[in-house]
Amino acid sequence: MTTYTAPVRDLQFVLHDLLDISTLDLPGYGDLDREFTEAVLDAAGKLASEVLAPLNGVGDRQGCRLENGVVRTPDGFKAAFDQMRDGGWTALDCDPEYGGQGMPYVMGLSAGEMFSGSNMAFAMYPGLTHGAYSAIHAHGTDAQKATYLPRMVSCEWTGTMNLTEPHAGTDLGLLRTKAEPQDDGSYLITGQKIFISAGDHDMADNVIHLVLAKAPGGGEGTRGISLFIVPKFLVNDDGSLGERNAVSVGNLEEKMGIHGNATCVMNYDGARGWLLGELHKGMRAMFTMMNEARIGVGLQGYAVAEAAYQNAVAYARDRLQGRAVTGDANPAGPADPLIVHPDIRRNLMDQKSFVEGARALATWCAHLIDRSHLAQDADAEALVSLLTPVVKGFLTDKGFETAVQAQQVFGGHGYIEEQGMSQFTRDARIAMIYEGANGVQALDLVGRKLAAEGGKPIMAFFEMIKAEIKAHDTDEDLKTSFCDPLKTASKDLQTAAMFFMEQGMKNPNAALSGSYDFMHLFGHVALGLMWTRMAAAAGKALAEGTGDRSFYEAKIATGRYYMARQLPMTGAHLARIRSGAEPVMALDAGQF
Amino acid sequence: MTTYTAPVRDLQFVLHDLLDISTLDLPGYGDLDREFTEAVLDAAGKLASEVLAPLNGVGDRQGCRLENGVVRTPDGFKAAFDQMRDGGWTALDCDPEYGGQGMPYVMGLSAGEMFSGSNMAFAMYPGLTHGAYSAIHAHGTDAQKATYLPRMVSCEWTGTMNLTEPHAGTDLGLLRTKAEPQDDGSYLITGQKIFISAGDHDMADNVIHLVLAKAPGGGEGTRGISLFIVPKFLVNDDGSLGERNAVSVGNLEEKMGIHGNATCVMNYDGARGWLLGELHKGMRAMFTMMNEARIGVGLQGYAVAEAAYQNAVAYARDRLQGRAVTGDANPAGPADPLIVHPDIRRNLMDQKSFVEGARALATWCAHLIDRSHLAQDADAEALVSLLTPVVKGFLTDKGFETAVQAQQVFGGHGYIEEQGMSQFTRDARIAMIYEGANGVQALDLVGRKLAAEGGKPIMAFFEMIKAEIKAHDTDEDLKTSFCDPLKTASKDLQTAAMFFMEQGMKNPNAALSGSYDFMHLFGHVALGLMWTRMAAAAGKALAEGTGDRSFYEAKIATGRYYMARQLPMTGAHLARIRSGAEPVMALDAGQF
Structure with missing residues (x-):
């Protein structure tokens, strides 16, 4: 059986150290000080870890049943749904006019991670309701809103x-x-x-x-x-x-x-x-909620990965197998814990550095959506529109990969259903498919988003990276471990974008043949930017004499890992992209 | 429901065009002319596609049941097992002294791919019997051999x-x-x-x-x-x-x-x-069969991937969705088939180029085992010993990845159990775990095999690559598309090996932190070598005026894809390796 610990400390880091939300001049943001958000996230986390997580395996084993035309959910789901509804969790970021609590989306997303992470299948019921709520809220008549929204905010109706x-x-x-x-x-x-x-x-x-x-x-x-x-x-x-x-x-x-x-x-x-x-x-009505829905699926990617990672860490600390090559770490025991082995570390660090980077990226995007909705910030909207296919496609691909890696830590035990790690892998798989399969996300990115507004949003993204690098010019540690690799990766992304532009008109297949790699290349650069910002934020906290040195030092070390061990992937993606359409399109359909 | 087509043409290509087995001076190889091996593989393929494949989904849905201490296999398994036994398929490469047919392992592996590809769970029953047969054959007393082997060769006893x-x-x-x-x-x-x-x-x-x-x-x-x-x-x-x-x-x-x-x-x-x-x-007795057993698991990786790939191709040809960006390909229909889309091609070419390269590598290794067993070739034994963890680890990781990619082609339908694509993904997952989890394979490779005999086997492997490149010096096409990328990739592998040697003694964690990447780096180089050889073999057939031009041209085009789109991964793996142990080992166990 798996367990789930609410990652409130990490969520707080992203909201306050990274995004500094309480200082931002946006409607509703002023209330979001550390104490308030911690109270909200603690309560949401309690529901996630104590109510939803224990039902995760139950839901997987029992599934839903169709009885005389009526769907029966697994044991315990109804009671848990009542608890979620009664706690106001379905209404967190909904419009107060219809019974919502009126918090920004950035809070809805942060709480939502814990619901999806603890029980993805369960969290989809309120999640889809929220999507339908948003559609009616944006496009409904006053009468339609009055009829449907109050009951959908409360999830009396889904x-x-x-x-x-x-x-x-x-x-x-x-x-x-x-x-x-x-x-x-x-x-x-x-x-x-x-x-x-x-x-x-x-x-x-x-x-x-x-x-x-x-x-x-x-x-x-x-x-x-x-x-x-x-x-x-x-x-x-x-x-x-x-x-x-x-x-x-x-x-x-x-x-x-x-x-x-x-x-x-x-x-x-x-x-x-x-x-x-x-x-x-x-179609237009559907598309207006697409960014939010797709970021919500990207969230499922890292939310499930976080849960899988937590269980892998616990197992790696607990399971005694083999000895550390540098000398016994547990001489009194029959063997050392798995976590002493470098390859287990490599695996865990891949997971940790992805999940934390992904959380930062998705939360930043939620904040950009807030800017666009609450302050009619067109630049924020254009940027999040560009980033959305990356969040959906890259974070769900890597989220699945992370779940597989977490499962691998368990060896044979990871393949046994009772252990629960298989479920994370099987659940995470769908996020790569629905809400637009990831190949379609790549097509959206390269075929539409890249060229949107004459390329203005992607240029703004590059400028943002340049500014970030410049800001840490004099910080030798940040420069070497973060800014330099970010610069290299960002250059790879620019080269790829340039390649598409050159090829674009005369050979559209060349851009489309590289679209999937471009999406991943972009994802790595975006997480590289997030890690640079997080490392700077952690450095600031350390310089200010935080009492929680270990947390912030771990943050920087995890970021260093991402930059050293994940960012080099951009070179491989660029090489694939530059090989163009010829190797991809060489065969006739009959030759496959 | 999925289907399975026996890849006899591709197996024949590897046996004859690539390895030219009938000309080799090894006991039992003289009989293996094209006609004979085709007859054997056709018959094995018929069993696989007509008897085992239809039971693949049955086995998945029904599973095995424990009834009063007795295990009941799924419907149809027993009759199929009788057919396999009666056809002599379990005895193919067993010792004639105990009722075997005495064919070389290279034939056992080739037929075995089709059994595993059509029904992996089923093929494990005779597969494990073969492993136990080999152990008793190698280590048993005469009395033990006489008692057990005849009945195990026939699989009357498993x-x-x-x-x-x-x-x-x-x-x-x-x-x-x-x-x-x-x-x-x-x-x-x-x-x-x-x-x-x-x-x-x-x-x-x-x-x-x-x-x-x-x-x-x-x-x-x-x-x-x-x-x-x-x-x-x-x-x-x-x-x-x-x-x-x-x-x-x-x-x-x-x-x-x-x-x-x-x-x-x-x-x-x-x-x-x-x-x-x-x-x-x-332990020693176990280890003598390890190479064979691990290559058998590597085989499962690409065998299941081949099956998944075949179904993905069929779906991509059949499913109408969207229009080709370069103009309607199916103007009379409501949409074009998926296979016109570059990103679907990219996906299918990743699969195809992996499976065919993997088949070549594993079959070559089976041939090296034959050399070592039948001709006491110590160099062949040392080389296959070095390659074994690569075959097991790399081919099962990529085999799983391929199954996931094949599933992705189906979109939402790939997630529905009835369609059968999920089973390939779920089945392929175990091959990364059992017979030594892939992290352990990487440890075996870097911790033992690399340094074996003072590094002689790896040096021999590098010499082999050098000779291959030199052999095609004057062939401009091969040079540009195959030899040059192979040279670059091989250099990355050498640099990584050198890095480990330099770090080895003073910082063992540095080598172990890079072991997994080294295994993948090695795998890409090995497949790069295989593709160079296959391209050369295909070029030879074309030059000799083969009547099957389309097949050989597709082979070269698929190889070009691998070299252009997969081999660049070596640079990323090398970068990860060179970052050493520091980022991997930076955290205390409590900081995860």
């Missing part, structure tokens, strides 16, 4: 996103689900949607489905798509629940992981729905 | 290896299982062994356990360990089965994958056993 159909995954232009307009302004929705996470369950009174469908007159492809609100139970004018809508669960998928979450085939048989946002502008 | 105990995995010195000598020369074995693959089942009349245990007088640690033959049913003098031995299945493990194989907790309660080989020399 939400879903219905995009995929059996023949239409990434390519939403192929959708067949139809929406037929009715005289009363509603639509009748008919079609089948698949892979609907949290599609149905027994923990809430109603499920509000947001469904992409084609209404007449929109034209071919994605232009014809609109977004509809389709509740499981129709809602009467007084807000009470009316009759059952014609939407049903066709099947529950047997998946590799996240067994505690119900992945449903949803059948819409003339179900009654209401347009959300503008007719035929459904 | 075999197991019992090493691990709950508290003793890699560190076998901690073993507690006891062997008490009896007056009749036998021993009574008492203790618990875990993770015993194929530990019990219903497909054979007897199971012959090889068990590591401590007999009195051997001293502490691994020195006290001996190897014992412990049959499930005692064998009477006339070869008939006698009474049940005091060995029983304590439990069946629930695992992440290979559900079709019974992973048993074995309890020995004063079970009767007989010494195999010399007393207190059990």
Whole structure:
């Protein structure tokens, strides 16, 4: 059985030492002093470690069951969901007008890491509700907001996103689900949607489905798509629940992981729905919440990795096997703990340096989203838009890799389900796939984000790195261990971007052949920037005479590891990119 | 559901174009002309694709069951095992004196790839029997050989290896299982062994356990360990089965994958056993079969990857999603097949270039084992001994990575168990762990193999690369696309080896901190050498006017991809290695 310890100290480091949030001039940020955020995160962490984590293995083993058309969640899920709801955790960063607590997204993300880390499958129920909440909040009419939001903020009603159909995954232009307009302004929705996470369950009174469908007159492809609100139970004018809508669960998928979450085939048989946002502008409505949703998936990557890492460290400290090459570390015992062995350290440091860097990057992006929403900061929005595919793609790839590495520390025991490490690997796998498979993230990055606004956001990112390096000009330690490798890596990224620009028009396949490597190259540079900033922040705390020297020294040492041992990957990615399209496209389809 | 196509054409390419086995002056090799090996591989491939592959998903879903102390294998396994046995496939490379067909190991490995690729969990039953057969063949008395080998060659009786105990995995010195000598020369074995693959089942009349245990007088640690033959049913003098031995299945493990194989907790309660080989020399007896066993696990890495790759290609050709950036490839259809997209190509080429390179490396190693066994070639033995941890560690890491990449091609469908791609990922995962976890392989490589015989084998390997490069001096295409990158990569490997030698004595942690990267660096160089040789062989066939131009051209193009897109990894591994022990060992155990 695995355990989960809330990483509050590390979250606090990112919020205060790195981002210094309480000093920032943004609505709602002024309240976020160290004491307040610690109290919030401690309480969230308590729920995560004491309530959600013990249900993680239960959810994996039991999974969800479909009984007479109703989805039953694993034992204990309902009670835990009640606790989460009663504690106000689903409302943390929601609009006070609809019952939310009005905290910035940066706080929602920080608490959310612990919910996803302790029980990813469980956390998806409120997580998807939050996504649907955001869509209705951004695009709904006042009446729609009044009808749905208060109950979704509290998670009395939960939400879903219905995009995929059996023949239409990434390519939403192929959708067949139809929406037929009715005289009363509603639509009748008919079609089948698949892979609907949290599609149905027994923990809430109603499920509000947001469904992409084609209404007449929109034209071919994605232009014809609109977004509809389709509740499981129709809602009467007084807000009470009316009759059952014609939407049903066709099947529950047997998946590799996240067994505690119900992945449903949803059948819409003339179900009654209401347009959300503008007719035929459904894709636009979806995209406005994409940044947040994708950062939320990137979060799952490092949140699960953190949980896996914690258990690997505990095992490495505990398990006695072999002797340290430099002399017995545990002479009284039959063998030394695994953690004395350099290759175990290498493995653990890979994990630790990734998770902490990833947390910094995602939290910074959450803060940029706050800037964009709370202060209408267009530069912040452009930057986070650029970084979003990196957060989603890179952090979930590396998060999965980290879970695999953590599992490896356990040797044969890691392969046994009872131990729980396999679950982290199996759960983490999905984050690389859903919310836009990582190859699609790479395509988004290179095909759209890079060239957005004539390249202004990526230039701003490079300027930011340059400024960071310049700021530590006179700090010899930072310069050697952090700024110099960051400069090299950043140069690799610039060279790659230049290569794409040169090739772009005349040979689009050359850029697309390197897109995946570019996403990873970018990820390493972004984490390199985060580590440089974190090392500087830790150095500041040490210089100011912090009482917690060990914590800050470990932070710097972990950053040094990342710069020395991960950042050199940028050279390999650049070499792959520069080899261009020829080796990638050389074969005919029949030659594979 | 997944399918499996026997890769006979590719196996033939390795055996004949690359290794030219029929011309080699080794006992048994003279018979191996193209027609003969094709007939053998076709027949093995038919068994694999038509009998074993359809049971792969069945085994995964049903798993094994423990019923009243007896393990029941999944539906169809027993009939398939009978077919395999009746076809003589378990006897292919066994000694004719005991009923084997006497083919070289290189043929056993080639057929074995298809058995593991089509159904890894199933193939472990005969696979472990082969390992036990080899141990008894090498170390048994004449009487033991006469008693056990004929029935193990035919797999009427199967075999197991019992090493691990709950508290003793890699560190076998901690073993507690006891062997008490009896007056009749036998021993009574008492203790618990875990993770015993194929530990019990219903497909054979007897199971012959090889068990590591401590007999009195051997001293502490691994020195006290001996190897014992412990049959499930005692064998009477006339070869008939006698009474049940005091060995029983304590439990069946629930695992992440290979559900079709019974992973048993074995309890020995004063079970009767007989010494195999010399007393207190059990470790040595185990190690003599280690090369073969570890290459067999390396094989599982690329065998499962090949199966996953095949299914990914089929899906990429079939699934319509999106449009090619260079213009519609399927204008009559609603979308283009996935395979038009450069990033899908990148993914598939990563897979293809790995699998084919890995097959070449493992088959070459099998051939080196043949040289060492059949012609007492000490240089071949030293070289394969050096390469073995690379084959085991690198090919299983990359094999798993390949299975994950193949799964990714399917998008959300890859996460659904019904599709079968998850099983490849889950099955492939174990190969990184068992038969010495990959970190232990890296330790073996750097801590022992590198320095063996004063470094003679690694120097021989470098000389071999130099000679290969020199041989193609005047071939401009080979030089640019293959020899030059191979030279660079080989230089990285030499620099790393030099770094270890310089650091070795004064700072052993520096070498051990880089051991894992060294294993991967070595793997890339070895595959680079294989691809250079394969490209040269393919070029030769093309120059000679082969009628199968497309096949050989694809071979060269796939090799070019590996050299351009995988070999640059050596630089990153070298950089990690050169950063030394400091970043790896910086933290106290408490700071993780």
